[in-house]
Amino acid sequence: MDKIRALIVDDSSVMRKIVERSLRQAGIELEKVLEASNGSEALAALHENQVDLILCDINMPVMDGLEFVRAAATVPNAKGVPIVMITTEGSESHVVQALTAGARGYIRKPFTPDQVKEHVLPVLGRKP
Amino acid sequence: MSTDTSFATRAQEENWLPVLELAVEEVFEIMLGSRVKPVTQPELKPKGEFTAMVGLAGSLCGILTVCCSAKTAAEMAKRMLGDATVSPSEIADALGEVCNMIGGNFKNKLAGTDERCMLSVPTVVSGGEYEFYSMAEGKSVETIMLFEGSSIAVRLQLQS
Numbered sequence: 001m002d003k004i005r006a007l008i009v010d011d012s013s014v015m016r017k018i019v020e021r022s023l024r025q026a027g028i029e030l031e032k033v034l035e036a037s038n039g040s041e042a043l044a045a046l047h048e049n050q051v052d053l054i055l056c057d058i059n060m061p062v063m064d065g066l067e068f069v070r071a072a073a074t075v076p077n078a079k080g081v082p083i084v085m086i087t088t089e090g091s092e093s094h095v096v097q098a099l100t101a102g103a104r105g106y107i108r109k110p111f112t113p114d115q116v117k118e119h120v121l122p123v124l125g126r127k128p
Numbered sequence: 129m130s131t132d133t134s135f136a137t138r139a140q141e142e143n144w145l146p147v148l149e150l151a152v153e154e155v156f157e158i159m160l161g162s163r164v165k166p167v168t169q170p171e172l173k174p175k176g177e178f179t180a181m182v183g184l185a186g187s188l189c190g191i192l193t194v195c196c197s198a199k200t201a202a203e204m205a206k207r208m209l210g211d212a213t214v215s216p217s218e219i220a221d222a223l224g225e226v227c228n229m230i231g232g233n234f235k236n237k238l239a240g241t242d243e244r245c246m247l248s249v250p251t252v253v254s255g256g257e258y259e260f261y262s263m264a265e266g267k268s269v270e271t272i273m274l275f276e277g278s279s280i281a282v283r284l285q286l287q288s
Contacts, residue, residue, distance in 0.1 A: 012225045012228075013221055014209060014218055015208060015221075015225050016141040018208060020186065057288070059228075059248075059249055060249065061249055063277070087232075088228055088231065088247060089246075090232060108232075108236070109159075109229045109232060110154060110159045110229050110233065111158065112155075112158055
Protein backbone atom coordinates (compact mmCIF):
# COMPACT_ATOMS: atom_id res chain seq x y z
CA MET A 1 0.00 0.00 0.00
CA ASP A 2 1.15 3.54 -0.73
CA LYS A 3 2.29 5.74 2.10
CA ILE A 4 0.06 8.70 2.78
CA ARG A 5 0.43 12.25 4.08
CA ALA A 6 -1.99 13.03 6.91
CA LEU A 7 -3.07 16.25 8.58
CA ILE A 8 -4.29 15.76 12.16
CA VAL A 9 -6.25 18.67 13.63
CA ASP A 10 -6.98 18.66 17.37
CA ASP A 11 -6.32 21.16 20.15
CA SER A 12 -4.94 18.32 22.28
CA SER A 13 -1.40 17.26 21.41
CA VAL A 14 -1.99 14.01 23.30
CA MET A 15 -5.00 13.27 21.13
CA ARG A 16 -3.03 14.05 17.96
CA LYS A 17 -0.46 11.45 19.00
CA ILE A 18 -3.19 8.91 19.76
CA VAL A 19 -4.81 9.50 16.36
CA GLU A 20 -1.44 9.07 14.62
CA ARG A 21 -0.80 5.85 16.54
CA SER A 22 -4.29 4.60 15.62
CA LEU A 23 -3.62 5.25 11.93
CA ARG A 24 -0.43 3.19 12.14
CA GLN A 25 -2.31 0.45 14.03
CA ALA A 26 -4.84 0.45 11.21
CA GLY A 27 -2.01 -0.54 8.89
CA ILE A 28 -1.78 2.86 7.23
CA GLU A 29 1.80 3.77 6.40
CA LEU A 30 2.46 7.43 6.94
CA GLU A 31 4.94 9.28 4.77
CA LYS A 32 4.34 12.55 6.59
CA VAL A 33 2.16 13.73 9.47
CA LEU A 34 1.23 17.39 9.79
CA GLU A 35 -0.37 18.65 12.97
CA ALA A 36 -2.58 21.64 13.70
CA SER A 37 -4.21 22.67 16.96
CA ASN A 38 -7.20 24.44 15.41
CA GLY A 39 -8.96 24.99 12.09
CA SER A 40 -7.09 28.17 11.31
CA GLU A 41 -3.68 26.48 11.69
CA ALA A 42 -4.97 23.59 9.59
CA LEU A 43 -5.98 25.93 6.76
CA ALA A 44 -2.53 27.52 6.85
CA ALA A 45 -0.95 24.06 6.66
CA LEU A 46 -3.14 23.16 3.69
CA HIS A 47 -2.08 26.28 1.79
CA GLU A 48 1.53 25.12 2.06
CA ASN A 49 1.18 21.35 1.81
CA GLN A 50 -0.56 18.62 -0.12
CA VAL A 51 -2.08 15.86 2.02
CA ASP A 52 -4.04 12.67 1.35
CA LEU A 53 -6.16 12.55 4.51
CA ILE A 54 -7.41 14.99 7.14
CA LEU A 55 -8.58 13.93 10.62
CA CYS A 56 -10.28 16.73 12.49
CA ASP A 57 -11.78 17.43 15.92
CA ILE A 58 -14.86 19.70 16.22
CA ASN A 59 -14.57 21.59 19.52
CA MET A 60 -11.43 23.69 19.16
CA PRO A 61 -10.55 27.30 19.95
CA VAL A 62 -10.00 29.95 17.24
CA MET A 63 -11.70 27.99 14.44
CA ASP A 64 -13.77 24.88 15.14
CA GLY A 65 -13.83 21.75 13.04
CA LEU A 66 -17.09 22.40 11.23
CA GLU A 67 -15.95 25.87 10.19
CA PHE A 68 -12.66 24.37 9.03
CA VAL A 69 -14.40 21.75 6.87
CA ARG A 70 -16.44 24.47 5.16
CA ALA A 71 -13.39 26.68 4.65
CA ALA A 72 -11.23 23.79 3.40
CA ALA A 73 -13.62 23.35 0.47
CA THR A 74 -12.20 26.57 -1.00
CA VAL A 75 -8.54 25.55 -0.65
CA PRO A 76 -7.14 24.04 -3.87
CA ASN A 77 -4.80 21.67 -1.96
CA ALA A 78 -7.79 20.23 -0.08
CA LYS A 79 -9.83 19.44 -3.18
CA GLY A 80 -10.84 15.77 -3.07
CA VAL A 81 -8.97 15.14 0.16
CA PRO A 82 -11.15 13.07 2.53
CA ILE A 83 -11.88 14.61 5.92
CA VAL A 84 -12.86 12.39 8.85
CA MET A 85 -14.12 14.03 12.03
CA ILE A 86 -12.93 12.62 15.38
CA THR A 87 -14.88 14.25 18.18
CA THR A 88 -16.71 13.98 21.48
CA GLU A 89 -19.72 15.64 19.84
CA GLY A 90 -21.82 12.59 19.01
CA SER A 91 -25.19 14.11 18.15
CA GLU A 92 -26.99 13.35 14.94
CA SER A 93 -27.11 17.05 14.11
CA HIS A 94 -23.32 17.33 14.38
CA VAL A 95 -22.90 14.29 12.13
CA VAL A 96 -25.31 15.78 9.58
CA GLN A 97 -23.62 19.20 9.75
CA ALA A 98 -20.19 17.65 9.27
CA LEU A 99 -21.22 15.43 6.38
CA THR A 100 -23.16 18.28 4.74
CA ALA A 101 -20.11 20.51 5.05
CA GLY A 102 -18.02 17.94 3.22
CA ALA A 103 -16.65 15.49 5.80
CA ARG A 104 -16.53 11.89 4.59
CA GLY A 105 -16.49 10.11 7.95
CA TYR A 106 -17.31 10.59 11.62
CA ILE A 107 -15.71 8.90 14.63
CA ARG A 108 -16.91 9.52 18.19
CA LYS A 109 -14.45 9.80 21.06
CA PRO A 110 -13.63 7.61 22.91
CA PHE A 111 -12.61 5.47 19.95
CA THR A 112 -10.77 2.20 19.37
CA PRO A 113 -8.08 1.65 16.71
CA ASP A 114 -10.58 -0.68 15.00
CA GLN A 115 -13.05 2.17 14.64
CA VAL A 116 -10.36 4.31 13.03
CA LYS A 117 -9.61 1.46 10.64
CA GLU A 118 -13.29 0.96 9.85
CA HIS A 119 -13.93 4.63 9.07
CA VAL A 120 -10.63 5.74 7.54
CA LEU A 121 -9.68 2.90 5.18
CA PRO A 122 -12.87 3.20 3.06
CA VAL A 123 -12.33 6.93 2.47
CA LEU A 124 -8.83 6.09 1.25
CA GLY A 125 -10.34 3.57 -1.16
CA ARG A 126 -9.06 0.61 0.84
CA LYS A 127 -10.87 -2.31 2.39
CA PRO A 128 -11.21 -2.15 6.21
CA MET B 129 -44.12 18.08 18.45
CA SER B 130 -42.01 19.92 20.98
CA THR B 131 -38.29 19.96 20.41
CA ASP B 132 -37.55 21.08 23.96
CA THR B 133 -35.78 18.13 25.50
CA SER B 134 -34.67 19.89 28.68
CA PHE B 135 -37.64 18.59 30.65
CA ALA B 136 -37.07 15.02 29.48
CA THR B 137 -33.40 15.38 30.31
CA ARG B 138 -33.97 16.66 33.83
CA ALA B 139 -36.60 13.96 34.42
CA GLN B 140 -33.82 11.40 34.11
CA GLU B 141 -31.76 12.94 36.90
CA GLU B 142 -32.21 10.04 39.30
CA ASN B 143 -30.36 7.79 36.89
CA TRP B 144 -27.45 10.12 36.24
CA LEU B 145 -24.98 8.55 38.65
CA PRO B 146 -24.84 5.12 36.93
CA VAL B 147 -24.77 6.85 33.54
CA LEU B 148 -21.84 9.03 34.66
CA GLU B 149 -20.01 5.99 36.07
CA LEU B 150 -20.55 4.07 32.85
CA ALA B 151 -19.27 7.04 30.83
CA VAL B 152 -16.11 7.12 32.98
CA GLU B 153 -15.58 3.35 32.76
CA GLU B 154 -15.84 3.38 28.97
CA VAL B 155 -13.38 6.23 28.52
CA PHE B 156 -10.80 4.55 30.75
CA GLU B 157 -11.24 1.15 29.17
CA ILE B 158 -11.11 2.37 25.57
CA MET B 159 -8.54 5.17 25.78
CA LEU B 160 -6.33 4.03 28.66
CA GLY B 161 -6.83 0.27 28.53
CA SER B 162 -7.71 0.32 32.25
CA ARG B 163 -10.72 -0.87 34.15
CA VAL B 164 -12.02 1.55 36.76
CA LYS B 165 -14.72 0.91 39.30
CA PRO B 166 -16.70 3.20 41.60
CA VAL B 167 -15.88 3.04 45.30
CA THR B 168 -18.12 4.08 48.17
CA GLN B 169 -15.58 5.00 50.85
CA PRO B 170 -15.52 8.82 51.14
CA GLU B 171 -12.06 8.64 52.75
CA LEU B 172 -10.72 7.62 49.35
CA LYS B 173 -11.48 11.06 47.91
CA PRO B 174 -8.30 12.05 46.04
CA LYS B 175 -5.86 14.83 46.79
CA GLY B 176 -6.95 17.52 44.36
CA GLU B 177 -3.60 18.31 42.81
CA PHE B 178 -4.98 18.31 39.27
CA THR B 179 -8.50 19.35 38.30
CA ALA B 180 -9.79 19.23 34.73
CA MET B 181 -13.07 20.91 33.88
CA VAL B 182 -15.40 21.09 30.93
CA GLY B 183 -18.41 23.40 30.74
CA LEU B 184 -21.80 22.29 29.50
CA ALA B 185 -24.29 24.68 27.94
CA GLY B 186 -27.76 24.16 26.50
CA SER B 187 -30.28 21.63 27.78
CA LEU B 188 -27.74 20.77 30.48
CA CYS B 189 -25.91 23.76 31.89
CA GLY B 190 -23.07 23.35 34.35
CA ILE B 191 -19.61 21.95 34.74
CA LEU B 192 -17.96 18.53 34.80
CA THR B 193 -14.75 18.17 36.81
CA VAL B 194 -12.22 15.35 37.08
CA CYS B 195 -9.94 15.63 40.09
CA CYS B 196 -6.94 13.50 41.07
CA SER B 197 -3.43 13.54 42.51
CA ALA B 198 -0.41 14.54 40.41
CA LYS B 199 0.83 10.94 40.44
CA THR B 200 -2.51 9.64 39.16
CA ALA B 201 -2.70 12.31 36.45
CA ALA B 202 0.80 11.32 35.28
CA GLU B 203 -0.15 7.64 35.23
CA MET B 204 -3.23 8.43 33.15
CA ALA B 205 -1.12 10.36 30.62
CA LYS B 206 1.39 7.48 30.41
CA ARG B 207 -1.43 5.02 29.75
CA MET B 208 -2.95 7.20 27.05
CA LEU B 209 0.32 7.84 25.27
CA GLY B 210 1.86 4.43 25.87
CA ASP B 211 5.04 6.19 26.99
CA ALA B 212 7.09 5.66 30.13
CA THR B 213 7.74 9.37 30.53
CA VAL B 214 5.42 12.30 30.00
CA SER B 215 5.92 16.04 30.23
CA PRO B 216 3.90 18.32 32.56
CA SER B 217 2.03 19.75 29.56
CA GLU B 218 1.16 16.25 28.35
CA ILE B 219 -0.18 15.39 31.81
CA ALA B 220 -2.49 18.41 31.80
CA ASP B 221 -3.48 17.82 28.18
CA ALA B 222 -4.31 14.14 28.81
CA LEU B 223 -6.39 14.91 31.89
CA GLY B 224 -8.29 17.61 29.98
CA GLU B 225 -9.04 15.17 27.17
CA VAL B 226 -10.22 12.51 29.61
CA CYS B 227 -12.60 15.07 31.15
CA ASN B 228 -13.76 16.13 27.69
CA MET B 229 -14.45 12.55 26.62
CA ILE B 230 -16.28 11.74 29.84
CA GLY B 231 -18.49 14.82 29.31
CA GLY B 232 -19.18 13.92 25.70
CA ASN B 233 -19.81 10.28 26.48
CA PHE B 234 -22.13 11.18 29.35
CA LYS B 235 -24.31 13.52 27.33
CA ASN B 236 -24.37 11.13 24.39
CA LYS B 237 -25.95 8.57 26.73
CA LEU B 238 -28.78 10.82 27.89
CA ALA B 239 -31.73 10.57 25.53
CA GLY B 240 -32.54 13.91 23.97
CA THR B 241 -29.62 15.74 25.56
CA ASP B 242 -27.00 15.27 22.96
CA GLU B 243 -28.60 17.46 20.30
CA ARG B 244 -28.99 20.44 22.59
CA CYS B 245 -25.97 20.40 24.84
CA MET B 246 -22.57 21.79 23.91
CA LEU B 247 -19.23 21.21 25.60
CA SER B 248 -16.54 23.83 26.09
CA VAL B 249 -12.88 23.12 25.46
CA PRO B 250 -11.33 21.70 28.64
CA THR B 251 -9.39 23.66 31.24
CA VAL B 252 -6.92 22.10 33.68
CA VAL B 253 -5.80 23.54 37.02
CA SER B 254 -2.72 22.16 38.74
CA GLY B 255 -1.98 22.65 42.42
CA GLY B 256 -4.30 21.93 45.30
CA GLU B 257 -4.36 25.30 47.06
CA TYR B 258 -7.50 26.76 45.58
CA GLU B 259 -11.20 27.05 46.27
CA PHE B 260 -13.63 26.04 43.57
CA TYR B 261 -16.78 28.11 43.11
CA SER B 262 -19.22 27.20 40.38
CA MET B 263 -22.02 29.49 39.28
CA ALA B 264 -23.92 26.31 38.49
CA GLU B 265 -25.36 25.91 41.97
CA GLY B 266 -27.92 23.18 41.55
CA LYS B 267 -27.95 19.42 41.46
CA SER B 268 -24.62 17.67 41.62
CA VAL B 269 -23.62 14.09 40.99
CA GLU B 270 -20.25 12.80 42.15
CA THR B 271 -18.48 9.49 41.95
CA ILE B 272 -15.10 8.32 43.19
CA MET B 273 -13.49 5.81 40.83
CA LEU B 274 -10.50 3.62 41.57
CA PHE B 275 -7.82 3.64 38.86
CA GLU B 276 -4.76 1.44 39.41
CA GLY B 277 -5.24 1.71 43.17
CA SER B 278 -5.60 5.51 43.14
CA SER B 279 -8.82 7.45 43.36
CA ILE B 280 -10.30 9.92 40.89
CA ALA B 281 -13.27 12.16 41.68
CA VAL B 282 -15.67 12.91 38.83
CA ARG B 283 -18.28 15.54 39.61
CA LEU B 284 -21.10 16.96 37.53
CA GLN B 285 -22.55 20.19 38.87
CA LEU B 286 -25.60 21.61 37.15
CA GLN B 287 -27.51 24.84 37.23
CA SER B 288 -30.97 24.57 38.77
